[in-house]
Amino acid sequence: MKTIFQFIIKELLQVKRDKKMLVVIFMAPILQLIFLGYAANMDVNIIHTTIYDQDKTSTSRDFVKRFEQSGHFKLDYYADNYDEVTDLLNEGKTLVAIVIPKDFEKKINRRETAPLQTLFEGSDGNKASIALGYIQGIATKFSQGIVAETKDKLGMKISLSGSLIPEVRVWYNPEMKTRNYMVPGILGLILMISTISLMSMAVVREREIGTLEQLIVTPIKNYQLILGKLIPFTLIGFVVLIIVMVIMTQWFGIVVRGNKLFLLFTALLFVLSNLGIGLFISTVSKTQQQAMMASVFAIMMPMIYLSGFAFPIENMPQVVQYITYIIPLKYFIIIIRGIVLKGIGFSSLWLETLILFGMGATLLIFSSLRFSKKIE
Amino acid sequence: MFNRIFAIAKKEMRQLKRDTRMLFIVFFFPVVLLAIFGYAINFDVHHIKIAVYDQDRSEYTRDYVSGLISSEYFDLITYIDNDDQIKKLLDEKIVQAVVVFPKDMSRKLLSKQEVKIQFLVDGVDGTSANVIQNYVNAATYSYSLQLTKEYLAVTGKKIYVPVDLQPRFWFNPDLQSTRFLIPGLMGMILIITAVISISLSIVREKERGTIEQINVSPLSSIEFILGKTIPYIVISLINATIVLLAGYILFDIVIKGNILLLLFGTFAFLFAALSLGIFISTISDSQQVAFQAANVTSLLPSLILSGFIFPIESMPVAIQILTNITPAKFYIVILRAILLRGAGISAFWDQLIYLGVFGLVFIALATAVDKKSKNK
Numbered sequence: 001m002k003t004i005f006q007f008i009i010k011e012l013l014q015v016k017r018d019k020k021m022l023v024v025i026f027m028a029p030i031l032q033l034i035f036l037g038y039a040a041n042m043d044v045n046i047i048h049t050t051i052y053d054q055d056k057t058s059t060s061r062d063f064v065k066r067f068e069q070s071g072h073f074k075l076d077y078y079a080d081n082y083d084e085v086t087d088l089l090n091e092g093k094t095l096v097a098i099v100i101p102k103d104f105e106k107k108i109n110r111r112e113t114a115p116l117q118t119l120f121e122g123s124d125g126n127k128a129s130i131a132l133g134y135i136q137g138i139a140t141k142f143s144q145g146i147v148a149e150t151k152d153k154l155g156m157k158i159s160l161s162g163s164l165i166p167e168v169r170v171w172y173n174p175e176m177k178t179r180n181y182m183v184p185g186i187l188g189l190i191l192m193i194s195t196i197s198l199m200s201m202a203v204v205r206e207r208e209i210g211t212l213e214q215l216i217v218t219p220i221k222n223y224q225l226i227l228g229k230l231i232p233f234t235l236i237g238f239v240v241l242i243i244v245m246v247i248m249t250q251w252f253g254i255v256v257r258g259n260k261l262f263l264l265f266t267a268l269l270f271v272l273s274n275l276g277i278g279l280f281i282s283t284v285s286k287t288q289q290q291a292m293m294a295s296v297f298a299i300m301m302p303m304i305y306l307s308g309f310a311f312p313i314e315n316m317p318q319v320v321q322y323i324t325y326i327i328p329l330k331y332f333i334i335i336i337r338g339i340v341l342k343g344i345g346f347s348s349l350w351l352e353t354l355i356l357f358g359m360g361a362t363l364l365i366f367s368s369l370r371f372s373k374k375i376e
Numbered sequence: 377m378f379n380r381i382f383a384i385a386k387k388e389m390r391q392l393k394r395d396t397r398m399l400f401i402v403f404f405f406p407v408v409l410l411a412i413f414g415y416a417i418n419f420d421v422h423h424i425k426i427a428v429y430d431q432d433r434s435e436y437t438r439d440y441v442s443g444l445i446s447s448e449y450f451d452l453i454t455y456i457d458n459d460d461q462i463k464k465l466l467d468e469k470i471v472q473a474v475v476v477f478p479k480d481m482s483r484k485l486l487s488k489q490e491v492k493i494q495f496l497v498d499g500v501d502g503t504s505a506n507v508i509q510n511y512v513n514a515a516t517y518s519y520s521l522q523l524t525k526e527y528l529a530v531t532g533k534k535i536y537v538p539v540d541l542q543p544r545f546w547f548n549p550d551l552q553s554t555r556f557l558i559p560g561l562m563g564m565i566l567i568i569t570a571v572i573s574i575s576l577s578i579v580r581e582k583e584r585g586t587i588e589q590i591n592v593s594p595l596s597s598i599e600f601i602l603g604k605t606i607p608y609i610v611i612s613l614i615n616a617t618i619v620l621l622a623g624y625i626l627f628d629i630v631i632k633g634n635i636l637l638l639l640f641g642t643f644a645f646l647f648a649a650l651s652l653g654i655f656i657s658t659i660s661d662s663q664q665v666a667f668q669a670a671n672v673t674s675l676l677p678s679l680i681l682s683g684f685i686f687p688i689e690s691m692p693v694a695i696q697i698l699t700n701i702t703p704a705k706f707y708i709v710i711l712r713a714i715l716l717r718g719a720g721i722s723a724f725w726d727q728l729i730y731l732g733v734f735g736l737v738f739i740a741l742a743t744a745v746d747k748k749s750k751n752k
Contacts, residue, residue: 120543166492169494205663
């Protein structure tokens with residue numbers, strides 16, 4: 001017991017003395033969460049728009065004005081011919097070009113249908129479809145206004161037939177802001193990256209420098225060595241965890257609707273599974289370079305992409321969805337979003353919590369066994 | 377001078393060649409990752425899981441629901457028969473939206489009134505919620521239009537729609553997001569390989585002490601750095617080729633623009649990325665610190681700040697300035713222009729300049745730091 005304790009102290013002292021390392025361990029997560037938290041925002045609120053008004057009448061101007069007033073569109077360019085429109089779209093300077101035909105007003109006055117061409121620079125399909133939604137809304141409203149006017153003129157009071165109107169209510173996040181959804185996810189990413197890299201490097205470094213050999217020849221037992229490595233990094237991981245949680249709630253003002261202690265507990269399970277992964281990487285790499293490349297390419301990138309942090313898992317092909325089952329970050333992100341945004345607890349999240357616990361335990365035990373075999 | 381640079385490059389090449397694990401990671405993983413992630417990453421919202429709370433149970437509602445689920449956008453998960461179930465279904469993410477038909481829907485429709493259909497949408501993921509909202513609005517309006525048409529057909533009148541929206545999506549008619557995202561993925565893979573591998577290979581010499589031997593040799597530090605960099609330029613170029621080929625074979629991403637321009641852009645990007653790596657190597661004494669610094673400057677920024685997933689213009693101004701920290705930002709613009717739109721240099725010449733300036737700034741910084749530390 002005493003040996004382990006001394007070992008832990010040695011490890012912590014080592015971290016403390018390495019000023020640069022200390023900065024990276026604690027400052028990097030803080031800065032990253034703050035900056036990336038602001039950046040991770042998929043709200044499409046500025047749509048760069050080009051207007052090509054061939055009609056130039058009061059009706060067409062009235063129609064254009066509605067785009068200005070909606071707040072989503074920025075009317076950057078007014079084109080005079082199709083070549084201009086084509087250039088702007090080709091060079092990616094505008095997302096959508098709205099072409100108002102020559103006889104727009106005439107047709108509307110004659111109660112004919114005026115075609116409204118809208119050209120999208122569609123390479124960002126997501127953005128284009130959201131923009132289309134806004135444009136449809138504006139066009140529908142405009143049409144309804146005209147129909148109502150005509151009806152008034154003709155003296156018709158009631159509608160011609162029954163009609164359906166959608167009434168959409170968005171739960172948990174009525175303004176459909178993406179920040180509250182993204183920040184907890186980024187917290188998970190940062191926690192994963194810092195704990196995995198810390199753990200995997202620490203052991204390989206000793207091996208590369210040769211101090212691991214020295215440790216092995218001392219009377220320290222294998223389990224003491226492993227615990228002596230794991231405990232300090234669990235402590236550091238826990239401190240990092242507390243820091244990022246405080247930033248999420250205090251800096252970003254994201255209210256945790258559910259139980260905070262339960263969140264902390266699951267986060268700790270997540271940290272433990274990361275340490276297990278880190279230890280595993282250190283058993284398969286000879287040099288730090290290998291350890292880093294392996295942890296980035298084989299562990300971190302897959303965890304980032306397949307965790308559902310930004311790309312919805314439901315959209316992935318079935319085969320890839322199976323791969324996501326082995327990703328601890330996936331479960332942690334489901335848990336943290338559930339607790340923070342929906343306020344749900346263990347009764348809804350017991351399965352994810354259990355899986356995270358199982359993964360953490362398996363990874364730690366498996367890696368420790370591998371590690372102790374390796375040093376024998 | 378060239379002899380000496382060449383000698384260093386040769387030595388580094390040989391060292392790399394012997395490290396088969398490292399080579400395996402560097403060449404094999406990018407392709408695997410591109411293959412898996414390319415299929416996995418998309419924002420296309422399909423198969424939205426819905427529950428139906430049908431209080432009317434009429435022909436209309438059955439007709440409406442069968443219309444919804446015959447598209448690939450909606451999957452009917454279950455019918456429910458009371459309000460309490462809604463919360464549970466949304467809380468536990470069993471469905472993403474609940475459709476509620478009011479009790480008197482058919483009666484109202486027959487008496488030519490307006491009927492509101494309620495949609496309760498899980499808004500935790502704001503982007504998906506926005507898309508779902510667009511879909512249900514469109515579905516409801518089109519069903520409503522169909523009802524009106526049927527009714528008017530009986531009475532022999534024609535329907536009047538003042539404005540007919542005709543959207544055309546250029547470059548990406550199906551509005552897929554995958555093609556838009558793959559350039560970002562390429563940029564991320566390349567920048568990580570470049571920054572991490574070069575910074576670690578220089579710091580490794582520091583950590584092991586072999587740099588002292590180089591310092592006392594007639595080799596100048598510029599020759600040393602150049603010699604070190606050449607092999608990594610070669611590796612990165614091979615990597616870029618593999619990644620582009622994989623993109624072509626797996627995802628049909630044809631290079632629409634000029635291939636020489638693409639090569640030139642890639643070269644400019646590698647110059648910027650490698651100079652960032654060199655700068656990191658001068659400020660860190662251990663591979664651990666170098667790795668963390670490389671992570672902080674390239675892993676998450678190339679994902680989050682580069683415009684890969686999150687539109688840069690939606691970020692706060694301060695963060696927009698910060699996005700310049702990752703050369704991936706500029707490269708993604710170039711890649712998207714050449715690969716997706718087939719645009720010429722006029723669409724991205726400014727990005728090439730940024731990349732050049734970026735590279736020069738970091739080389740200058742690295743030289744300054746290097747001189748300072750040598751004078752100590």
